[in-house]
Amino acid sequence: MGEFLSLREAVARYVEDGQTVALEGFTHLIPFAAGHEIIRQGRRDLTVVRLTPDLIYDQLIGAGCVRKLIFGWGGNPGVGSLHRMRDAVENQHPCPIEVEEHSHAGLAERWRAGAAGLPFGVLRGYVGTSLADHTKTIASISCPFTGEELTAVPAIHPDVGIIHAQQADRDGNVMYWGITGVQKECVLASRHSIVTVEEVVDEFAVRTGGVVLPAWAVDAVAVVPGGPHPSYAHDYSDRDNDFYASWDPIARNRDAFANWLAGVTGEAS
Amino acid sequence: MGEFLSLREAVARYVEDGQTVALEGFTHLIPFAAGHEIIRQGRRDLTVVRLTPDLIYDQLIGAGCVRKLIFGWGGNPGVGSLHRMRDAVENQHPCPIEVEEHSHAGLAERWRAGAAGLPFGVLRGYVGTSLADHTKTIASISCPFTGEELTAVPAIHPDVGIIHAQQADRDGNVMYWGITGVQKECVLASRHSIVTVEEVVDEFAVRTGGVVLPAWAVDAVAVVPGGPHPSYAHDYSDRDNDFYASWDPIARNRDAFANWLAGVTGEAS
Amino acid sequence: MSSCRQNGQWTSDEMMAVAAARELGDGVVCFVGIGLPSTAANLARRMHAPNAVLIYESGCIGSRPDRLPASIGDGVLSETAVANVGVVEIFSYWLQAGRIDVGFLGAAQIDRFANINTTVIGAYDTPSVRLPGAGGAPEIAANCGEVIITLPHSRRAFVEELDFVTSLGHGTGSGHREQLGLRGRGPSAVISDLCVLRPDPVTKELTLTSVHPGVSVDDVRSATGWELAVAEDLGTTPPPASEELAELRELKAAS
């Protein structure tokens, strides 16, 4: 219902241990502040879903919140690896994680099917690759009219979908623009949703490509200016490319990461 | 390639007897002028596709251009029946037409599948209705993950898709806004496409909800101000509700229709 | 049917619109068919249901028109909407996904289980009357939480058997929708210009629960093509309040 809550309240109310949670935002509007709040609240055993895990899931994985990762591309864009993710996959540190791996096109179709209330989606994908050998959620399906074989993937229905938007209005409607990613699908496919926003405005301005989510399709709205840092909010902030570069040495080293984590949880050593 | 042509040239180049043609526009931006040009050029045996045939297909059917109609709702909105369509279905006048009947949701999914390059689409639809008893392009499909039964419909791939838009820029990119319907899908699902526009502008203004089709995804652009009359172009013209009402007595009477038709073809009696 | 009753204070059409409007609760999300459903839904929004969210299949979400739209594609619907989306999206992401509380539909014909025909009278291939067809109705009827149907009462409209089931109501009765896997609960009320009918909680057969003022049970029976079930606690529909009438007439005058 577009209820205004603090980020702390919103995460406390909707995110529980063992749930499937998605924090989406395709390289833009990534809801980092919400991810940090999940870390602070000590959630565990989460199944997390994202097209591109990016630093936000590297941080959640490193903090030990994650039991399973569903993803498409797990790198630090333009920099290199996600070392916390690699440490978990390669060395089971800080805990083993299960990986369910798709392509972006496949995950996007899973989001579409989820938003559309269908149990599965269909695409021309994965054919001839090794992905289907290792990912159980890839199946074959025949066209009932032509007999052609295509690929089916199951819908995603997280317990909680979390995104960041530029603006909410006073009724709790939400608007975002720029690169709009799969956020609408994430919110609509999820049982509950939280949207962090840069600010509350009296009225939305005219925006080419602006996406509006009506208040009744969103559970909670939390005002968190700068919530996507080091990602960015088009027309509000720039991507902090330096932070992305500086993350590499932090994430490579377990102690450096622990130190960073203490800064987030307020337990600085 | 967004090539600027006269409407006459565009229709002459792309629309041929026996083809499948779609003139879309969901109650708004209906490309009436292009339909009249098809009538003037005397095309025959067309399969025509539209969610709502509206007056435009009543006119094409009455003029004898149509062999088969694929549609979802065939009425004169707010007025009553499409009498030329009824005369064809009930009395085979001026020629018999085959009818392939769907719901709007099913046809929208057929458009989506067409635009997405898939041979079929999936929906929760038609269950328990008589539609599947009479329409061959409705089939059952099982979810490969849950076993749930859903409905499949084949993609639509017209030879030519025709829409009306408010604006083109000088490169042949096209923009429309307001109620945007299934026009993007129509253009993308069709082998060729023609867009009539109100005007050519140097640059598109910022518009909430504006849809842009890049020039390279469109074959021909024809400048036809007022092209959607008696439908309307948001921010350019109002719907001519009086014409919709006046159409009823014209279409009810074969002679009155012949007289109207002569006005379109320039063969006034 | 006369459309004038009660010494000209209000017409039976007005009674129908008012009674239909009353069915819409405040805050519900409603998928609105054009015509009478749209009139009733907008009247409700301006009376007791200011927070009802009206959705039109033309892709308009949360429209608040200040006049009655002339068609489902009236520009006033998109101008006053909270969000505008394409037709593919409105049917898939919004209707099909089960996000809509109430579907508000009109009908040409209806049977005792509130199944709807808007396709043909007579044989499908050689119809005596070719009606407009399905439009958005089959999936609205299938996928909304519940469905309200409104249409004028007559023996041609309320028939023993439909020639074509365009939109499923309660099918062949109790349990049929569940058996077909439909997630919406189906029709909860049929509002005509004579009365209100509701499905029996067990059998799902439409039952006369309320007659409009000045209408007798026999009036309804003689306008109904099947043996009509009548509720034991049959009531009388409260007449249109003056505020309801004023608001309805203002809406219509603005159109």
Add this chain to the structure above:
Amino acid sequence: MSSCRQNGQWTSDEMMAVAAARELGDGVVCFVGIGLPSTAANLARRMHAPNAVLIYESGCIGSRPDRLPASIGDGVLSETAVANVGVVEIFSYWLQAGRIDVGFLGAAQIDRFANINTTVIGAYDTPSVRLPGAGGAPEIAANCGEVIITLPHSRRAFVEELDFVTSLGHGTGSGHREQLGLRGRGPSAVISDLCVLRPDPVTKELTLTSVHPGVSVDDVRSATGWELAVAEDLGTTPPPASEELAELRELKAAS
């Protein structure tokens, strides 16, 4: 590999970017991967292919960035685009539908049939190196008319056998793509910092067709993990023209 050659006039990375850019014809519609493909595609657009249409999987259609984007989601891509759409739409309506002429991809590993691995080195469940994974590449490789691949040359990258096929090139060779029903024709060129490889018209095996200036066939062989086929009419890649170098450096400096 040294990245400096020709008395410091240009680096091997610059040669690679220039040679890759030359592969892109004017007016083609190109789905662009981030990194080296994006550099090459934007260089092409500013040189000989001003009408090339660049599409990014972030939903940006027809972007004309005046600097190199830092990531696939750089705001400059959406600000300079002709149209911006969501990620679901870019993959389904634009890529999958077969509307894209050329896919431009990077790679971590490649084999003799231009199959790509960007997923794992070693066993999937106990990898020695966990690479980023698929991203958009599998469907770009499957659905574009043709594919251009660009990556630096080394024995770790050009391998006899892939541990994981993330994106299909020519599979097991001639006829394999057709047999799988893929509609795109697959990789047409692989551009490294040493050379240009093209699939043999019949066998589809990558064949050395051009070495970059200052590179010998033995240099390429010793950096390639399989027994390399060499074209009879082996050529030498024209060195970067001063205009190409100037434009490339300007693009990079602006970033």
